[in-house]
Each structure stands twice: as C-alpha cells, then as structure tokens.
Amino acid sequence: xxQFFHKLGSPKWFFGIANxxxxxxxxxxxxxxxxxxxxxxAFAPKDYLQGNSYRIIFIHVPSAFxxxxxxxxxxxxxxVTLVWRMKLADVFVKAAAPVGxxxxxxxxxxxxxxxxxxxxxxxxxxxxxxxxxxxxxxxxGVIALGAAISDEKSSARAVAVLVLVxxxxxxxxxxxxxxxxxxxxxxxxxxxxxxxMPIEMWLPLLLxxxxxxxxxxxxxxxxxxxxxxxxxxxxxxxxxxxxxEGN
Amino acid sequence: MASEARVxxxxxxxxxxxxxxxKAVFLRDLKTAFRQHQDLxxxxxxxxxxxxxxxxxxxxxxxxxxxxxxxxxxxxxxxxVLLSLDHLFRHDFDDGTLEQxxxxxxxxxxxxxxxxxxxxxxxxLPLVLLAPLLGVMVHLDGNSIAVLCLTLLxxxxxxxxxxxxxxxxxxxxxxxxxxxxxxxxPLYIPVLIFGTGTVAAAADGASVGGYMALLGAFLVxxxxxxxxxxxxxxxxxxxxx
Amino acid sequence: xxxxxxxAMNLQCERxxxxxxxxxxxxxxxxxxxxxxxxxxSGKTTLxxxxxxLNDAWSGDLLWxxxxxxxxxxxxxxxxxxxxxxxxxKPLLTPLENLRALMAGRKTVSDSVLMQALAGxxxxxxxxxxxxxxxxGQQRRVALARLLIADEPLWILDxxxxxxxxxxxxxxxxxxxxxxxxxxxxxxxxxxDLQLPSMQRxxxxxxxxx
Numbered sequence: 001x002x003q004f005f006h007k008l009g010s011p012k013w014f015f016g017i018a019n020x021x022x023x024x025x026x027x028x029x030x031x032x033x034x035x036x037x038x039x040x041x042a043f044a045p046k047d048y049l050q051g052n053s054y055r056i057i058f059i060h061v062p063s064a065f066x067x068x069x070x071x072x073x074x075x076x077x078x079x080v081t082l083v084w085r086m087k088l089a090d091v092f093v094k095a096a097a098p099v100g101x102x103x104x105x106x107x108x109x110x111x112x113x114x115x116x117x118x119x120x121x122x123x124x125x126x127x128x129x130x131x132x133x134x135x136x137x138x139x140x141g142v143i144a145l146g147a148a149i150s151d152e153k154s155s156a157r158a159v160a161v162l163v164l165v166x167x168x169x170x171x172x173x174x175x176x177x178x179x180x181x182x183x184x185x186x187x188x189x190x191x192x193x194x195x196x197m198p199i200e201m202w203l204p205l206l207l208x209x210x211x212x213x214x215x216x217x218x219x220x221x222x223x224x225x226x227x228x229x230x231x232x233x234x235x236x237x238x239x240x241x242x243x244x245e246g247n
Numbered sequence: 248m249a250s251e252a253r254v255x256x257x258x259x260x261x262x263x264x265x266x267x268x269x270k271a272v273f274l275r276d277l278k279t280a281f282r283q284h285q286d287l288x289x290x291x292x293x294x295x296x297x298x299x300x301x302x303x304x305x306x307x308x309x310x311x312x313x314x315x316x317x318x319x320x321x322x323x324x325x326x327x328v329l330l331s332l333d334h335l336f337r338h339d340f341d342d343g344t345l346e347q348x349x350x351x352x353x354x355x356x357x358x359x360x361x362x363x364x365x366x367x368x369x370x371x372l373p374l375v376l377l378a379p380l381l382g383v384m385v386h387l388d389g390n391s392i393a394v395l396c397l398t399l400l401x402x403x404x405x406x407x408x409x410x411x412x413x414x415x416x417x418x419x420x421x422x423x424x425x426x427x428x429x430x431x432x433p434l435y436i437p438v439l440i441f442g443t444g445t446v447a448a449a450a451d452g453a454s455v456g457g458y459m460a461l462l463g464a465f466l467v468x469x470x471x472x473x474x475x476x477x478x479x480x481x482x483x484x485x486x487x488x
Numbered sequence: 489x490x491x492x493x494x495x496a497m498n499l500q501c502e503r504x505x506x507x508x509x510x511x512x513x514x515x516x517x518x519x520x521x522x523x524x525x526x527x528x529x530s531g532k533t534t535l536x537x538x539x540x541x542l543n544d545a546w547s548g549d550l551l552w553x554x555x556x557x558x559x560x561x562x563x564x565x566x567x568x569x570x571x572x573x574x575x576x577x578k579p580l581l582t583p584l585e586n587l588r589a590l591m592a593g594r595k596t597v598s599d600s601v602l603m604q605a606l607a608g609x610x611x612x613x614x615x616x617x618x619x620x621x622x623x624x625g626q627q628r629r630v631a632l633a634r635l636l637i638a639d640e641p642l643w644i645l646d647x648x649x650x651x652x653x654x655x656x657x658x659x660x661x662x663x664x665x666x667x668x669x670x671x672x673x674x675x676x677x678x679x680x681d682l683q684l685p686s687m688q689r690x691x692x693x694x695x696x697x698x
Contacts, residue, residue, distance in 0.1 A: 257566050262562070343574025343577070349542060352593065
C-alpha cells in the first residue's frame with residue numbers, strides 16, 4: 001500500500017500511467033458525451049413549458065456539475081500536498097484550476113444564454129448563478145496566487161491552504177446566497193426540477209455528465225504531463241524521453 | 248559584554264504561558280500602532296469617503312439612501328478592513344519580528360489570534376464606533392442603526408480573521424495588496440450577506456435574533472479555524488523568504 | 489553534557505531550481521562554536537534558517553537531542569535562540585520596549601536586567617529613544633542585547649557582526665568564546681574574519697567566484 005502511494009507520488013511513474021490511460025479517457029468520454037449530446041439535443045422530448053430552449057441544460061448542467069467537483073478534487077489534492085508533500089498533488093491542482101475556471105465560466109455563459117428566452121434577460125441574480133459566479137472568483141484567486149509565488153514548493157503549499165479555506169467556505173457561501181436570494185426575490189423558477197424530469201431527459205443528461213468527467217480526466221492528465229515535463233526538465237528521464245521523441 | 252546566564256536545557260514546564268505571551272503580542276501591536284496615528288486614521292477616513300461617494304454617485308434621495316444605507320456602510324467597512332489588512336503582517340515581516348514570533352515556544356496560531364485581535368481593535372472596532380454617525384447621514388432610523396452596529400460588531404472580527412489568512416498567504420509577494428483582495432473578497436460574501444440581511448430584516452420589523460446567532464456562528468467558526476490557516480500560511484510565506 | 493544538541497544528516501536544499509547543498513551532515517555539540525562559511529548565495533542564511541526551523545524546503549534529517557526535531561518543536565524552540573538578518577527590532581519602539589517584547593514569550597526578565605543588558609551593549613542613555621532614530625549599528629546592538637540575557641543552550645546567529653564597530657566586534661567575539669566555554673553551542677555566519685580557537689567550520693561551496 002505504502003509503496004503504491006510512494007510510486008503514485010513519482011512524476012515519472014505517473015507520466016507512464018497517464019500515457020496508457022489517456023486514450024481510454026478521451027475516447028470513452030468523447031463517445032459518452034457525443035451520445036448524450038446528440039440524444040439530448042436531437043431526440044429527447046421537448047419541454048412542455050420551455051420548448052426547445054431547455055436543451056442547453058445538456059451543456060449547462062454537466063459543466064456546472066463538473067465545475068464544482070473539480071474544486072472538491074482540488075481540495076483533496078490540497079490535503080495530500082499539505083500532509084504528504086506529494087508533488088503530483090500540486091501538479092494536479094495547478095493543472096485543474098484553469099480548467100475548473102473555464103467550466104465555471106461555461107456554466108455561467110450557458111446559464112445566461114438559457115436565461116434570455118426563459119426570463120427575458122441575459123443575467124439574473126439567481127441563487128445558483130450567483131454561487132457559480134463566486135466559485136469563479138475562488139478559481140481566479142487560486143490561479144492568481146499560484147502564479148504570484150515563484151518558488152515551486154511554497155506555491156504548492158500556499159495554494160493548498162487557499163483551496164482548503166475555499167472548500168470550507170463553499171457550503172457557507174452557497175447557503176448564504178440561497179438565503180439572500182429568497183430574501184430579495186422569491187424564486188419563481190428553478191433551473192433544474194429534477195423530480196419532474198422524465199427519464200428521456202435525464203438519461204442523456206447523465207451520459208453527458210459522465211462523458212464530460214472522462215474528458216476532464218483526459219485533459220487533466222494532458223495538462224499534468226505538460227506541467228511535469230516543465231518541472232522535471234532537468235532530470236535524466238525527461239531528457240531521455242525528449243531525445244527518444246526527437247528521433 | 249559578558250553573558251550572565253548559565254547554560255542548561257530548559258524543561259518544557261518553564262515555558263512562558265500562552266496568555267502572557269499573547270498579551271505581549273497584543274500590546275506590542277497596539278503600542279506600535281498608536282505611535283503611528285495616521286495609519287490608524289486612514290481606514291476610517293477611507294470608510295467615510297467611500298460612504299459619501301454613494302449619495303454623490305447614485306442618488307441623495309432619502310428613500311434610496313434609507314434602502315441602500317446598511318449595504319453601503321457594510322461594503323465600505325469591508326473595503327476599509329481589506330485596505331488595512333496588508334499591514335497586519337507586513338511590518339513584522341520586514342523588520343524580522345515575524346520570524347521571532349514563529350520561533351516563540353507558544354503555539355503560533357494563538358499568537359496569530361492575538362495579532363488579529365489587535366488588528367480588529369485598531370480597525371474594526373473604530374469602524375463600528377463610527378458607523379452610527381454615517382448611519383444618520385444615510386438616513387437610517389434609530390433601530391436600523393443599532394442593529395447595523397451590532398452586525399458590524401460581530402461581523403468585523405470575522406473580516407479580520409479571514410483577512411489574516413489572505414494577508415499571511417500574500418506576505419512578501421509583489422502587488423500583494425490587489426492579490427489579497429482577490430483572494431479574500433469571495434470569502435467575505437457570506438458575512439456581507441448576513442450583515443446587511445439582518446439590518447433589512449430589522450427594517451421589515453422581523454425578529455433578528457436568529458440572524459444574529461448565525462453571524463455569531465460565523466464568528467465562532469472563524470475564531471476556531473482561521474488562526475490555524477493563517478499560522479500555516481505564515482510558516483509557508485516565511486519559509487520562502 | 490557531550491551529547492550533540494543538534495544533528496543534521498544528509499541535509500539537502502534546493503532553491504529556485506538550484507541545488508544549494510546536498511549530503512550535508514554535522515553535529516552541533518554543547519560548548520562549541522560553529523561557523524558556516526561560503527561565498528554569497530551559497531546558502532548560509534538558508535542553512536541557518538533550516539536549523540532554526542524557519543525554512544521547510546529541505547530534505548534529510550534534523551535531530552534535536554537525538555530525536556526528530558519536528559516531533560519536539562516546542563522543546564526545541566524553548567532552547568534555541570535565533571537572531572537573523574532582520575533582527576526583529578521595531579523602529580517605532582524604544583530599545584527597552586523592543587527588548588522587553590522580544591523576551592516576553594521566552595523568559596521572565598525584570599526591567600532592571602533589561603536595562604543592564606542595554607547598558608552592556610553600549611546603549612545606556614538611549615533606552616527611551618525610538619529605534620528609528622538610532623544608527624544601524626545601534627539597532628543591531630539592541631538585538632544583540634539579547635545575548636546578554638539569553639540562556640538558551642543553542643544560539644543561531646546570522647551575520648551578527650554586521651554594522652558593529654571594531655570595539656563592539658571584539659566584545660562580541662569574547663562574549664561568544666566565553667559562552668562556548670560555559671557550555672553553550674553557537675552557530676554563526678559572518679563575513680567578518682572570525683578567528684577563534686577550536687571552531688567547527690561548515691563550508692558551503694556553490695559560487696563560481698570572481
């Protein structure tokens with residue numbers, strides 16, 4: 001067990017594993033996502049209230065879902081960074097944060113696009129959208145702090161502390177924003193009414209969520225590999241690898 | 248020069264207690280702050296100026312100010328705390344006091360707590376005391392002003408405590424001030440929401456006990472967790488210097 | 489007391505992609521003076537900060553009285569005094585207030601002892617002048633006044649002789665020698681040409697030189 005853990009911390013070992021894993025993640029994700037999207041966008045039934053405009057949930061919900069999960073994953077990696085000082089955990093945090101930010105932005109953007117036909121306005125201070133906006137701020141903070149500290153080890157640990165502080169705050173933020181929302185404008189419409197959703201709608205949704213997870217896994221691996229190569233550029237194995245690629 | 252002291256290992260029980268050590272840290276911060284009055288005054292002046300921007304920039308109408316007043320005061324207070332946070336560890340970092348603090352045999356998070364309390368006494372508390380005056384200027388009624396001050400009294404320590412984490416994380420970095428705001432503002436949002444929400448509820452005639460209790464819960468949470476995070480962040484920042 | 493206070497085994501430290509030192513092993517025994525030597529940028533200050541527990545970016549083992557230092561940090565801190573580049577003197581406070589604050593967490597000392605220590609470093613008459621009005625050397629002396637009160641067995645002193653005049657240097661040298669003779673362990677870095685009997689040297693290489 002410990003040996004496995006130790007191996008997991010080795011960037012070289014991870015690099016090899018990632019190489020083997022990535023095709024599966026990419027193709028599996030692409031197939032699932034494509035199936036989910038095609039099914040959802042073309043074949044799922046119309047919503048009796050919103051017509052076709054609701055179909056954006058097949059992009060909105062997976063990205064919103066993943067945007068939040070990525071932060072949680074980063075928090076787990078942050079604990080590993082702080083407790084076991086594992087380099088790879090920080091590599092993940094640095095690789096995942098910008099992706100998380102983009103997903104959060106995508107969720108906000110699709111939310112706005114959805115809002116136009118539904119509420120008649122691009123932006124509404126709805127509880128979910130506001131929470132996502134704050135999540136985007138949290139991502140920006142993590143990225144900015146990581147970029148500001150040049151020393152690799154300090155940067156890793158400082159970012160880890162910030163991510164953990166953020167993750168403690170996320171439920172508090174969510175709760176307060178929801179409370180604030182009911183105080184100012186009683187919710188007339190909720191973005192996703194899960195129980196009322198027929199199976200033909202949520203099955204494609206499930207597929208696209210799973211697909212996006214796998215795609216994220218692939219992309220995270222790719223970004224981690226890049227980050228590892230940059231960080232370990234002076235080690236022998238990276239030099240050998242680069243030479244082998246060059247031939 | 249001649250050293251008087253003899254050389255022997257000091258057993259653990261001879262350590263100076265936590266409370267006297269915290270008190271010394273607290274008092275030193277107050278003393279240095281009072282030797283530099285202007286630094287104390289600046290966040291207060293900033294507070295007043297930001298509040299006065301709203302009638303000028305938005306509308307001086309009584310109805311608008313009455314409705315937005317508590318929010319304006321809260322946002323202005325939040326910004327002035329934010330502005331003052333950069334000083335929390337910066338001077339100590341520059342002159343080496345912070346290294347000595349980290350090397351004291353008492354738990355660092357408690358010493359950090361003492362420093363944060365000093366920060367609140369020097370910035371948050373004056374803001375609370377100044378708030379009634381500004382409350383009158385934005386036409387808040389007596390009851391709202393009282394509730395507002397109470398929320399600020401419970402809320403500003405939370406701002407100092409959370410802010411200490413950001414200040415510790417950005418210590419020694421270039422353009423730390425902007426970065427600090429970037430990291431901390433999202434974390435301030437719940438306090439802001441409940442601070443202003445409580446005043447709004449009071450204005451509607453609702454009972455505010457529950458909201459106050461919730462703000463109090465934030466304070467307890469921040470008191471128990473923030474010093475640990477700030478202490479960890481301080482060690483990281485010092486390790487890098 | 490001949491058991492090593494502090495033992496470093498295979499210390500390694502890398503900073504900003506540069507290996508400062510590796511496989512560095514040494515013991516700090518009671519009653520010895522250790523000088524860390526090396527050109528600018530060779531990691532002298534970093535090594536001292538590692539020994540003091542301020543810098544975490546290292547690998548290897550550090551033992552305090554034979555046991556891992558990290559597990560007995562409080563005991564270690566209680567028996568170690570560190571004076572760094574930046575000596576922890578607040579410009580707005582007077583020498584007396586500064587010294588009082590520096591000692592507050594470590595040892596109960598009466599004001600008369602503090603005054604005596606300040607007088608011992610040649611600061612009598614300046615006890616109540618804010619430190620920002622003192623010269624660099626005088627400010628340094630405020631920090632060094634701690635040496636006259638401190639009873640920690642291990643002293644870690646970074647560039648102690650900086651900004652101190654000739655007489656001060658001589659007095660400080662003799663203080664350090666006397667301290668070592670009495671059983672204290674001292675680790676110093678200095679650019680000053682320190683020539684003391686029975687001094688342990690730790691040489692850090694690195695720099696390419698002019």
